[in-house]
Amino acid sequence: MSNMRSLTFDAIIIGGGGSGLRAALELAKSGKKTAVLSKVFPTRSHTVSAQGGITCAIASADPNDDWRWHMYDTVKGGDYITDQDAAEYMCSEGPKSVFELEHMGLPFSRFDNGRIYQRPFGGQSKDYGKGGQAARTCAAADRTGHALLHTLYQNNLKNHTTFLNEWYAVDLVKNANGDVVGCIALCIETGEVVHVKAKATVLATGGAGRIYASTTNALINTGDGIGMALRAGFPMQDMEMWQFHPTGIYGAGVLVTEGCRGEGGYLINKDGERFMERYAPNAKDLAGRDVVARSMVMEILEGRGCGEKGDHVYLKLDHLGEEVLGKRLPGIVELSKTFAHADPAKEPIPVVPTCHYMMGGIPTNVHGQAIMQDVDGKDHIVNGLFACGEAACVSVHGANRLGGNSLLDLVVFGRAAGMFIESALNEGIEYLDASESDVDAAMARMSRWNESGGGESVPSLKAELQDIMQTSFGVFRQEDNMQEGVKKLAELRGRIGEAHLADKSNAFNTARVEALELDNLMEVAEATAIAALERKESRGAHSRYDYPDRDDVNWLKHSMYFPTEKRVGKRDVNFKPKTVDTFEPKVRTY
Amino acid sequence: MSVLQVSVYRYNPETDSAPYMQEFQIDTHGRDLMVLNVLELIKEQDSSMAYRRSCREGVCGSDGMNMNGKNGLACITPLSEVVKSNKLVLRPLPGLPVVRDLVVDMGIFYKQYERIQPYLQNDEPAPAIERLQSPEDRDKLDGLYECILCACCSTSCPSFWWNPDKFVGPAGLLQAYRFLADSRDTATRERLSDLEDPFSVFRCRGIMNCVAVCPKGLNPTRAIGKIREMLLANAT
Amino acid sequence: MVTNITNFGRSGLSDWLIQRISAIILALYTLFIVVYLLLNPGLDYATWSGLFAQTWMRIFSLLAFVSMAAHAWIGLWTVTTDYLKHTGIRLAVQTTIILAIFVFLVWGIQVLWGA
Numbered sequence: 001m002s003n004m005r006s007l008t009f010d011a012i013i014i015g016g017g018g019s020g021l022r023a024a025l026e027l028a029k030s031g032k033k034t035a036v037l038s039k040v041f042p043t044r045s046h047t048v049s050a051q052g053g054i055t056c057a058i059a060s061a062d063p064n065d066d067w068r069w070h071m072y073d074t075v076k077g078g079d080y081i082t083d084q085d086a087a088e089y090m091c092s093e094g095p096k097s098v099f100e101l102e103h104m105g106l107p108f109s110r111f112d113n114g115r116i117y118q119r120p121f122g123g124q125s126k127d128y129g130k131g132g133q134a135a136r137t138c139a140a141a142d143r144t145g146h147a148l149l150h151t152l153y154q155n156n157l158k159n160h161t162t163f164l165n166e167w168y169a170v171d172l173v174k175n176a177n178g179d180v181v182g183c184i185a186l187c188i189e190t191g192e193v194v195h196v197k198a199k200a201t202v203l204a205t206g207g208a209g210r211i212y213a214s215t216t217n218a219l220i221n222t223g224d225g226i227g228m229a230l231r232a233g234f235p236m237q238d239m240e241m242w243q244f245h246p247t248g249i250y251g252a253g254v255l256v257t258e259g260c261r262g263e264g265g266y267l268i269n270k271d272g273e274r275f276m277e278r279y280a281p282n283a284k285d286l287a288g289r290d291v292v293a294r295s296m297v298m299e300i301l302e303g304r305g306c307g308e309k310g311d312h313v314y315l316k317l318d319h320l321g322e323e324v325l326g327k328r329l330p331g332i333v334e335l336s337k338t339f340a341h342a343d344p345a346k347e348p349i350p351v352v353p354t355c356h357y358m359m360g361g362i363p364t365n366v367h368g369q370a371i372m373q374d375v376d377g378k379d380h381i382v383n384g385l386f387a388c389g390e391a392a393c394v395s396v397h398g399a400n401r402l403g404g405n406s407l408l409d410l411v412v413f414g415r416a417a418g419m420f421i422e423s424a425l426n427e428g429i430e431y432l433d434a435s436e437s438d439v440d441a442a443m444a445r446m447s448r449w450n451e452s453g454g455g456e457s458v459p460s461l462k463a464e465l466q467d468i469m470q471t472s473f474g475v476f477r478q479e480d481n482m483q484e485g486v487k488k489l490a491e492l493r494g495r496i497g498e499a500h501l502a503d504k505s506n507a508f509n510t511a512r513v514e515a516l517e518l519d520n521l522m523e524v525a526e527a528t529a530i531a532a533l534e535r536k537e538s539r540g541a542h543s544r545y546d547y548p549d550r551d552d553v554n555w556l557k558h559s560m561y562f563p564t565e566k567r568v569g570k571r572d573v574n575f576k577p578k579t580v581d582t583f584e585p586k587v588r589t590y
Numbered sequence: 591m592s593v594l595q596v597s598v599y600r601y602n603p604e605t606d607s608a609p610y611m612q613e614f615q616i617d618t619h620g621r622d623l624m625v626l627n628v629l630e631l632i633k634e635q636d637s638s639m640a641y642r643r644s645c646r647e648g649v650c651g652s653d654g655m656n657m658n659g660k661n662g663l664a665c666i667t668p669l670s671e672v673v674k675s676n677k678l679v680l681r682p683l684p685g686l687p688v689v690r691d692l693v694v695d696m697g698i699f700y701k702q703y704e705r706i707q708p709y710l711q712n713d714e715p716a717p718a719i720e721r722l723q724s725p726e727d728r729d730k731l732d733g734l735y736e737c738i739l740c741a742c743c744s745t746s747c748p749s750f751w752w753n754p755d756k757f758v759g760p761a762g763l764l765q766a767y768r769f770l771a772d773s774r775d776t777a778t779r780e781r782l783s784d785l786e787d788p789f790s791v792f793r794c795r796g797i798m799n800c801v802a803v804c805p806k807g808l809n810p811t812r813a814i815g816k817i818r819e820m821l822l823a824n825a826t
Numbered sequence: 827m828v829t830n831i832t833n834f835g836r837s838g839l840s841d842w843l844i845q846r847i848s849a850i851i852l853a854l855y856t857l858f859i860v861v862y863l864l865l866n867p868g869l870d871y872a873t874w875s876g877l878f879a880q881t882w883m884r885i886f887s888l889l890a891f892v893s894m895a896a897h898a899w900i901g902l903w904t905v906t907t908d909y910l911k912h913t914g915i916r917l918a919v920q921t922t923i924i925l926a927i928f929v930f931l932v933w934g935i936q937v938l939w940g941a
Contacts, residue, residue, distance in 0.1 A: 040642070040644050040650075040652065041652075041696070041700075041739075043650070043651065043738070043739055044642075044644040044645070044650040044651060044652045045644075045650075046644070046645065046650075048645060048649050048650050048738075049645050049647065049649055049650070058719070058720070095719075098720075099716075099718070099719055099720050102720035102721060103710075103712075103716040103720070103721065104709070104710060105709060105710025105769075105772070105774070105775075107728065107731045107735045107772070108720070108728075109725075109728060110723050110724065110725045110728045111725070112724075112725060113722070114722030114723055114724050114725075115719075115720065115722065116720050140735075141732075143649075143735075143736060146649055146736070146738070147735060150735070151709075154708045154709040154710075155709055157704055157708065157709060158707075158709040189689055218644045218645040218646065218650065219643055219644055219645075219646055220644045252647075254646075254647045255647075331649075334648075335647060335648075338647075338648065338666050338668075339647070457634075457637065458637070459633070459634050459637075502637050502638070503637050503638040505602060505604050505605070505638065506604060507602060507603050507604055507689065507690045508640045508689050508690040508691075508693050509638075509640070510633075510639075510640050510641070511633075511637040511638060748908075749908070752907075752908040752909065753907065753908065756828045783827070784827045785827070785838075786827070786837050786838055786839045787827050787828040787829065787830060787837065787838045788828070788830055788833045788837070788838035788841050788904075789828040789830070789838065789907075790827065790828055790838065791838060792838035792839070792841065792842050793904075818839075818842065821839045822839065822843070825839055
C-alpha cells in the first residue's frame with residue numbers, strides 16, 4: 001500500500017467525545033499540530049447522552065464539602081480496586097476542571113445564590129461515610145452530557161482545532177520497536193484510506209456497551225480503541241467489570257438517570273414496596289449502582305417483578321410533582337413518554353438493569369500514558385500510546401463506577417493527557433518511522449474484509465455475539481455458564497474471521513464500518529469473558545453465584561488480560577495517595 | 591396488516607447516474623417500531639443502505655431525515671405517528687447535497703453554526719470559582735441550549751434552501767440567541783453587528799416550519815424575534 | 827456579516843423596520859380611501875379633486891407613494907435574491923425594478939402636485 005496518502009500530526013486524538021475534545025482543547029491552545037479523528041460528527045458522540053451530572057466537590061450545595069470525602073466514596077464505590085493515586089488526582093483536580101467548563105459556557109442549573117446546582121447521587125456521603133447523604137453532582141437539568149459535549153466542541157471551534165469528522169480509525173501502526181506511531185484511518189465519506197502519522201496517538205474512543213444485547217449505550221459504542229489496542233498486542237485491565245445501570249427503560253434500554261432517585265424518586269416492586277429499604281437500609285435507592293442492580297434482579301428472580309412476565313420493576317416519580325419533573329428532569333419526561341409510553345408525572349417508569357459502562361479498559365497512569373507489563377509483571381509505558389475517558393482504565397472506577405464520576409473522569413483525564421502530551425512534545429519526541437511492512441500489518445484486517453468473497457453477514461454475527469454476552473456475562477455470573485460463553489465466543493471468532501462484506505463501495509459505506517466494528521466487539525467481548533471467568537470472587541459489578549464473597553487475599557488486584565496468549569494476569573492496585581492516608585479495604589455496605 | 595410498504599431514496603455516486611426510489615416490504619410483526627428500526631430491518635435486507643445514526647434516543651441528532659414529507663429524527667418517530675395508508679416514504683433532509691442514500695453533506699449547515707461564534711465570550715478575567723448566574727438568568731437559556739444540531743429545522747426552511755450561504759438558518763440563529771441571552775456573555779454588541787445585514791437574520795419570513803419540525807420542541811422563530819428586538823433596541 | 831449593495835437601506839434591520847412602517851402607512855391609506863369611497867357613493871370629479879386639493883391629503887398621499895416605493899423595492903429585492911441565482915439576470919431585474927419604481931414615484935408626484 002505504498003501509494004497511500006499520509007497525514008502527519010504532533011498528536012492524533014481518536015474519538016470526539018468528552019475526553020477526546022478536552023484533550024484536543026488543551027493541545028489546540030498550545031499550538032501543537034493536533035487533529036481529532038471521529039467516526040461521527042463530535043456532538044453525536046455518546047457523551048451527549050449523559051444525563052444526571054458531573055460529580056465534584058465544588059462546595060456549592062454544601063460549603064463544607066471536601067474532595068477527600070468524594071475520594072473516599074469513589075474508592076469505596078469501586079470496591080477498593082480503585083487506584084487511590086488516580087482517585088486522589090481526579091477528586092482534587094476536579095473542581096478546577098468543572099469551573100473551567102463553567103467558564104467555557106456550560107449552562108449549569110443554578111441555586112438561588114447563583115452557584116452551580118448540585119443534586120444527590122448514589123454512593124455519595126459526607127465525612128467519609130459518617131455524615132449521611134451528600135449532594136455533589138453538578139447538573140445542567142438532566143442534559144449535563146449534552147451541555148458538556150457541546151460546550152467542549154464549541155470551545156474547540158474557538159481554538160481552531162482540526163477535525164477529521166466521519167473518519168474511522170482502523171488499526172494502530174507500530175514501528176519496529178513496538179512504539180505506536182499513528183494509525184490507519186478511513187475517510188467514511190470518500191472511502192479513502194490514509195496513514196495518519198503522529199508522535200502521540202490518543203485513544204478516546206469510549207465504551208463498548210454494544211457487546212450486550214441490552215444496553216444504554218449508543219449504537220456507535222463498539223469499543224474501537226479497545227479492539228485496536230488488543231490487536232496491537234497491548235493488555236487490558238479489569239475488563240470483567242461492566243456496570244449495569246439500575247434504570248434502563250424496559251424493552252428499549254434507554255437510560256433513565258440516577259438523578260431521578262437523587263431528586264427523590266424510588267424503585268418499587270409489584271407489591272408497590274420500596275424494596276431498596278431492605279437491601280440498603282441507609283442509602284436505600286442511592287446505594288452503589290451494582291448494589292441496586294443486584295437488588296432489582298433479586299426482586300425479579302424471587303417473583304416480585306412487575307408486568308405480565310414479572311421481568312422488570314418500576315421507578316416511581318409521580319410524587320415529585322410536575323413542576324420538579326419539568327424543571328429538573330425534563331429530558332426524562334420526554335424519553336419516558338417516547339420509549340415507555342408512560343408519563344412519569346402520572347405513572348411509574350418500567351425499568352430493568354441495563355449494561356451501561358465499561359470500568360475496565362486500556363491501563364494508563366494519570367497522564368494518560370498506556371501501560372503494559374513485562375514477563376515479571378513490572379509496569380512499562382507504551383511509547384506513543386495514550387488513552388483517556390471510558391476507553392482508559394486509570395483506574396478511578398475500580399469494580400464499580402459512581403454516578404457522575406464518568407463525566408469528571410473525561411474532563412480531568414482528557415485535560416491531564418493533553419497537558420502531558422504538550423510538555424512531552426516540547427521536550428521532543430522521536431520515534432522510528434513505521435516501515436512499509438508495519439503499515440501493511442495494520443492494514444491486514446481491513447484488507448481481509450475488502451477481499452472477502454462469501455460467508456456470514458455482519459448483523460447476524462453481531463446479534464449472536466450480543467446474545468452470548470447477555471446470557472453468560474450479565475448481572476450475575478457463574479462458572480459453567482461463563483465456560484460455555486467463552487467456548488461459544490471462540491467459535492464465533494472463527495466465523496467472524498471468515499465473514500462477508502457484500503458492499504465494497506467507497507462512498508459512505510456504513511456496511512464496511514459496521515464490519516470493522518464487529519471485529520472490535522469481538523475483541524472486547526472475548527477480553528471481558530476470559531477475565532470474568534478468571535476472577536473467582538464477587539467484587540463490585542462482578543457478581544458470581546459460585547464465589548459470592550469478595551476475596552481480598554487473592555483478588556485485591558486488577559486483572560490484566562493479555563490478548564496474544566489470551567491469558568489473565570494480575571496487577572497491583574495503587575494504595576499510595578500522595579496527600580491523604582490510604583483508605584483501607586472495609587466491608588462495603590450502604 | 592403488518593407488512594409495511596417503505597419507499598426509500600437511493601443514490602450511490604459511484605454507480606448511479608441519478609437518484610431513484612427503492613421499494614421495500616418490511617414485516618413489523620404488528621409492532622409500533624421507530625422509523626430507525628425499520629431502516630435497520632432494511633439494512634439487513636440490503637447492506638448497502640446508508641444512513642447516519644448514533645444514540646438512538648433523540649439526543650445526538652444524527653438521523654434527521656424526511657419521513658412522509660416531514661423532517662424529524664428517525665429514532666424517536668414511531669410508525670404510528672408518520673405512516674399513512676401503510677406507506678412510508680423516506681428521503682434525505684431537503685436542500686442539502688446528498689452524499690449517499692439518506693446521508694447529506696451538512697457542511698454548509700455547520701458553517702452557518704460556526705459563523706455565529708457559538709461559544710461564550712467574556713472579556714473579564716474568570717474568577718477562582720464559577721461565574722455566578724441567577725436561576726432567573728439561567729432560565730433564559732432553556733429552550734435554546736438543548737439544540738442537537740440535527741438540521742431538521744434549517745432544512746425545512748425555504749429561506750435556508752434559497753440562501754444557505756447567507757441566511758444563518760433557524761438552528762444557527764437559535765444558538766446565536768443562546769449566547770446573546772446568556773448573562774455571562776459580554777460580546778453582545780459584536781454579535782448583533784454581525785447579524786444586522788439583510789440576510790443573516792432578516793431572511794426569516796416567520797413561516798415557522800422550523801417550529802413545526804423541531805424534534806426537541808424548540809422554537810427558533812421566537813428566538814429570531816428576540817434577536818430582532820435586540821437589534822432594534824441596539825440601533826434606535 | 828453578509829454585505830449587500832442593492833438592497834434599500836444597506837442594513838437588514840433598517841429594511842425590516844421600513845418594510846413594517848411602510849406597510850402600516852399603506853394599510854392606513856388604503857383603509858382611508860375605502861372608507862371615503864363608501865361614505866361618498868355618488869362620487870363626482872369635483873369632490874374627488876377637491877379631496878386631493880387639500881394639503882394634508884397631498885402629504886398623506888405622497889407618504890403613501892414613498893412607502894409604496896420603499897416597500898416594493900425591499901420586497902421585490904428580496905424575491906430576486908431568493909429566486910434569481912444568476913448574478914447578471916438578478917442585477918438586470920433589480921435595476922429594472924428600481925428604475926420602474928423611480929418612474930412611478932416621479933409620475934405620482936407629478937400627478938399629485940403638478941395640477
